[in-house]
Amino acid sequence: xxxxxxxxxxxxxxxxxxxxxxxxxxxxxxxxxxxxxxxxxxxxxxxxxxxxxxxxxxxxxxxxxxxxxxxxxxxxxxxxxxxxxxxxxxxxxxxxxxxxxxxxxxxxxxxxxxxxxxxxxxxxxxxxxxxxxxxxxxxxxxxxxxxxxxxxxxxxxxxxxxxxxxxxxxxxxxxxxxxxxxxxxxxxxxxxxxxxxxxxxxxxxxxxxxxxxxxxxxxxxxxxxxxxxxxxxxxxxxxxxxxxxxxxxxxxxxxxxxxxxxxxxxxxxxxxxxxxxxxxxxxxxxxxxxxxxxxxxxxxxxxxxxxxxxxxxxxxxxxxxxxxxxxxxxxxxxxxxxxxxxxxxxxxxxxxxxxxxxxxxxxxxxxxxxxxxxxxxxxxxxxxxxxxxx
Amino acid sequence: xxxxxxxxxxxxxxxxxxxxxxxxxxxxxxxxxxxxxxxxxxxxxxxxxxxxxxxxxxxxxxxxxxxxxxxxxxxxxxxxxxxxxxxxxxxxxxxxxxxxxxxxxxxxxxxxxxxxxxxxxxxxxxxxxxxxxxxxxxxxxxxxxxxxxxxxxxxxxxxxxxxxxxxxxxxxxxxxxxxxxxxxxxxxxxxxxxxxxxxxxxxxxxxxxxxxxxxxxxxxxxxxxxxxxxxxxxxxxxxxxxxxxxxxxxxxxxxxxxxxxxxxxxxxxxxxxxxxxxxxxxxxxxxxxxxxxxxxxxxxxxxxxxxxxxxxxxxxxxxxxxxxxxxxxxxxxxxxxxxxxxxxxxxxxxxxxxxxxxxxxxxxxxxxxxxxxxxxxxxxxxxxxxxxxx
Ligand SMILES: NC(=O)c1ccc[n+]([C@@H]2O[C@H](COP(=O)([O-])OP(=O)(O)OC[C@H]3O[C@@H](n4cnc5c(N)ncnc54)[C@H](O)[C@@H]3O)[C@@H](O)[C@H]2O)c1
Ligand SMILES: NC(=O)c1ccc[n+]([C@@H]2O[C@H](COP(=O)([O-])OP(=O)(O)OC[C@H]3O[C@@H](n4cnc5c(N)ncnc54)[C@H](O)[C@@H]3O)[C@@H](O)[C@H]2O)c1
Ligand SMILES: [Zn+2]
Ligand SMILES: [Zn+2]
Numbered sequence: 001x002x003x004x005x006x007x008x009x010x011x012x013x014x015x016x017x018x019x020x021x022x023x024x025x026x027x028x029x030x031x032x033x034x035x036x037x038x039x040x041x042x043x044x045x046x047x048x049x050x051x052x053x054x055x056x057x058x059x060x061x062x063x064x065x066x067x068x069x070x071x072x073x074x075x076x077x078x079x080x081x082x083x084x085x086x087x088x089x090x091x092x093x094x095x096x097x098x099x100x101x102x103x104x105x106x107x108x109x110x111x112x113x114x115x116x117x118x119x120x121x122x123x124x125x126x127x128x129x130x131x132x133x134x135x136x137x138x139x140x141x142x143x144x145x146x147x148x149x150x151x152x153x154x155x156x157x158x159x160x161x162x163x164x165x166x167x168x169x170x171x172x173x174x175x176x177x178x179x180x181x182x183x184x185x186x187x188x189x190x191x192x193x194x195x196x197x198x199x200x201x202x203x204x205x206x207x208x209x210x211x212x213x214x215x216x217x218x219x220x221x222x223x224x225x226x227x228x229x230x231x232x233x234x235x236x237x238x239x240x241x242x243x244x245x246x247x248x249x250x251x252x253x254x255x256x257x258x259x260x261x262x263x264x265x266x267x268x269x270x271x272x273x274x275x276x277x278x279x280x281x282x283x284x285x286x287x288x289x290x291x292x293x294x295x296x297x298x299x300x301x302x303x304x305x306x307x308x309x310x311x312x313x314x315x316x317x318x319x320x321x322x323x324x325x326x327x328x329x330x331x332x333x334x335x336x337x338x339x340x341x342x343x344x345x346x347x348x349x350x351x352x353x354x355x356x357x358x359x360x361x362x363x364x365x366x367x368x369x370x371x372x373x374x375x376x377x378x379x380x381x382x383x384x385x386x387x388x389x390x
Numbered sequence: 391x392x393x394x395x396x397x398x399x400x401x402x403x404x405x406x407x408x409x410x411x412x413x414x415x416x417x418x419x420x421x422x423x424x425x426x427x428x429x430x431x432x433x434x435x436x437x438x439x440x441x442x443x444x445x446x447x448x449x450x451x452x453x454x455x456x457x458x459x460x461x462x463x464x465x466x467x468x469x470x471x472x473x474x475x476x477x478x479x480x481x482x483x484x485x486x487x488x489x490x491x492x493x494x495x496x497x498x499x500x501x502x503x504x505x506x507x508x509x510x511x512x513x514x515x516x517x518x519x520x521x522x523x524x525x526x527x528x529x530x531x532x533x534x535x536x537x538x539x540x541x542x543x544x545x546x547x548x549x550x551x552x553x554x555x556x557x558x559x560x561x562x563x564x565x566x567x568x569x570x571x572x573x574x575x576x577x578x579x580x581x582x583x584x585x586x587x588x589x590x591x592x593x594x595x596x597x598x599x600x601x602x603x604x605x606x607x608x609x610x611x612x613x614x615x616x617x618x619x620x621x622x623x624x625x626x627x628x629x630x631x632x633x634x635x636x637x638x639x640x641x642x643x644x645x646x647x648x649x650x651x652x653x654x655x656x657x658x659x660x661x662x663x664x665x666x667x668x669x670x671x672x673x674x675x676x677x678x679x680x681x682x683x684x685x686x687x688x689x690x691x692x693x694x695x696x697x698x699x700x701x702x703x704x705x706x707x708x709x710x711x712x713x714x715x716x717x718x719x720x721x722x723x724x725x726x727x728x729x730x731x732x733x734x735x736x737x738x739x740x741x742x743x744x745x746x747x748x749x750x751x752x753x754x755x756x757x758x759x760x761x762x763x764x765x766x767x768x769x770x771x772x773x774x775x776x777x778x779x780x
Binding site for chain 2: 002005006007008009010011012013015017018039041042102106111112113114134135136137138139156159161164167169170171172173174176237240241247252254257343344345346347348364
């Protein structure tokens with residue numbers, strides 16, 4: 001009996017660009033990217049897949065894309081057919097859409113050195129990234145995120161996925177994009193819910209890692225709620241930066257049990273499902289953060305004052321911190337999310353809690369009664385909140 | 391306009407073990423592996439997926455597996471349901487089988503730190519590896535290859551995949567296994583075709599990299615054809631070793647255009663498809679090697695004597711070096727395989743040829759007339775070959 005040992009490392013490099021009007025003929029960013037990627041030997045193709053919610057609100061987008069790449073026809077061959085697919089979580093629940101993208105890859109002869117570019121919210125990006133990752137064992141993938149959440153969190157990371165039997169991200173891979181282009185102009189057309197939803201991911205990362213960033217969000221909460229673009233751009237940039245740092249300094253492909261960026265997420269994923277995905281991911285995360293902050297307070301880890309600052313900031317931003325489905329207290333309820341969360345991530349149950357603002361700490365057990373108590377607190381507070389002021 | 395740069399490396403480590411009677415109660419290898427992997431905090435599950443061709447020829451296997459893991463119940467929880475799926479290339483053409491494995495992962499609550507173990511030929515390994523790679527963004531995958539080809543080549547590498555619209559490996563990922571167990575006892579039940587088929591991958595790697603290994607194969611061709619187990623074990627070990635070295639010293643996830651280990655494969659993949667997968671992968675590779683050797687000779691790169699040594703070695707092993715489908719000289723014929731090969735691998739067309747035995751050299755163009763000439767030579771030689779000796 002003998003054995004051979006195999007060991008190797010693979011390096012992944014990509015840039016996240018911040019810009020506006022990406023497809024404006026005067027914006028050189030995309031053209032520069034393709035210039036750098038060009039090789040003398042082969043022509044490369046570029047297939048776009050676009051979120052219908054983006055096309056609806058930016059009806060000129062397809063034309064702009066065609067004009068832009070007609071001007072730069074020397075760099076890359078735009079596939080004339082722009083694939084438009086439904087946006088939102090429904091996209092991730094529909095296996096036919098994966099098939100549709102794979103089919104387009106096949107029909108258009110997109111090879112591993114060609115590109116699939118996705119324009120859209122986190123859902124479309126997750127779906128297209130997955131389809132690109134499995135086609136030909138991985139086609140180069142460009143992400144153009146169009147929501148706050150996808151620009152500051154999901155779009156800059158290394159994960160993709162779709163749902164299976166409505167289990168979040170049950171199918172997916174770890175495959176980084178080759179580039180990410182954050183275009184702030186897309187944010188202008190977001191409805192208030194989607195403008196707001198992504199902010200919860202910034203609060204999440206601030207709470208576990210960076211007190212100063214939380215204080216900044218706290219003091220800019222009203223401006224953010226009023227759709228101040230300057231404030232939003234800072235928030236997105238800082239959140240994306242922390243996200244990238246976290247990935248490169250840690251365990252990029254999540255081989256261990258620790259998963260700090262999933263603070264507030266164990267209940268969020270379940271709540272999304274329980275509400276039939278009516279609750280947006282970011283909205284569910286806001287509730288999840290509130291829940292786990294209250295839980296931390298019950299453990300005596302977070303002061304009442306700090307807990308209240310967190311909940312107040314979330315409310316100032318416009319988040320509703322209670323959802324009736326939270327009270328489904330049976331085997332299908334939110335506590336079931338704990339088991340599913342562990343199962344999805346693998347290994348030991350590992351939940352991030354707070355020992356102060358900017359200071360996340362992992363635990364491996366969650367007490368159901370404490371969770372119920374936190375839910376009860378949210379229920380009461382929100383019912384008071386909803387009373388008209390005297 | 392600003393940007394953030396992301397850069398990180400991920401390390402992959404695994405062992406390839408050589409053993410016999412892996413599930414014999416006295417063989418500690420698997421138990422030792424799980425002991426090393428054990429963690430105090432969590433129990434891990436182990437789901438087996440087995441090639442029906444292996445179960446048919448090793449009817450005691452399911453019982454041996456159950457007995458083995460009953461003895462080692464402290465280390466890992468065997469999922470009682472052993473999944474048995476059809477073996478051979480048909481498995482990779484059937485999308486329902488991917489679904490069946492994903493479904494078993496879901497029903498049995500297999501998480502990312504648990505294991506999916508595949509026992510079978512390269513086809514079953516490719517399929518199960520793919521299903522494991524996409525479930526929960528990657529479940530730990532153990533390979534137990536049972537054919538010559540999978541023990542010396544496909545099973546020790548980092549690729550998996552299934553066919554799509556009968557295009558080979560159109561869907562797949564680069565994800566290394568956590569361990570490979572090569573059990574020589576499985577080889578005893580292979581039919582002659584499968585015993586032989588995998589030898590072509592060893593000839594391939596020898597021809598492009600290692601003259602001494604080719605000479606060894608040449609001088610042991612008769613013994614190998616006569617199913618000498620000692621010779622076969624050496625061949626598998628050396629081929630696996632060269633394969634592993636190639637991966638770790640090069641471009642493991644094949645991000646560039648170079649793909650030396652695909653010597654002889656551009657026509658092989660197409661031929662498999664043209665013959666409706668009646669021709670085994672390894673059999674097609676033998677023909678592909680013959681074709682590209684003759685082509686190299688036509689370029690004046692390989693001497694007639696060396697070309698003849700290669701073809702003779704293949705024939706001594708029992709390979710048939712001509713297949714009527716080679717002569718399908720239209721847009722669907724074997725030359726179409728060149729374009730599909732480039733498209734699947736991406737980037738510039740890059741084909742390995744020989745400038746001597748043990749010395750592969752890449753070219754970026756293939757002349758159709760030279761290919762036709764090489765095919766004609768094979769047709770003639772084989773028709774002479776098939777004549778009864780006077
Ligand atoms: N991969 C990761 O690491 C990761 C991380 C966090 C979240 N996610 C996932 O991201 C998804 C949520 O993404 P999201 O919050 O971006 O929402 P979303 O993608 O579901 O989009 C919400 C809605 O906004 C529309 N839309 C998108 N851009 C628009 C624009 N510029 N103007 C107007 N409408 C627009 C969409 O059509 C959709 O109807 C969830 O599935 C979540 O699980 C993934
Ligand atoms: N992933 C990679 O890097 C890679 C590399 C090379 C080849 N491959 C793929 O591997 C596949 C070919 O694999 P293969 O040559 O092992 O053939 P195979 O897996 O198709 O098996 C051939 C037959 O042998 C049977 N069988 C398997 N083990 C047996 C045993 N011990 N006793 C009796 N019968 C047994 C199977 O049931 C099947 O009927 C092709 O799909 C090829 O593309 C993959
Ligand atoms: Zn999130
Ligand atoms: Zn091969």
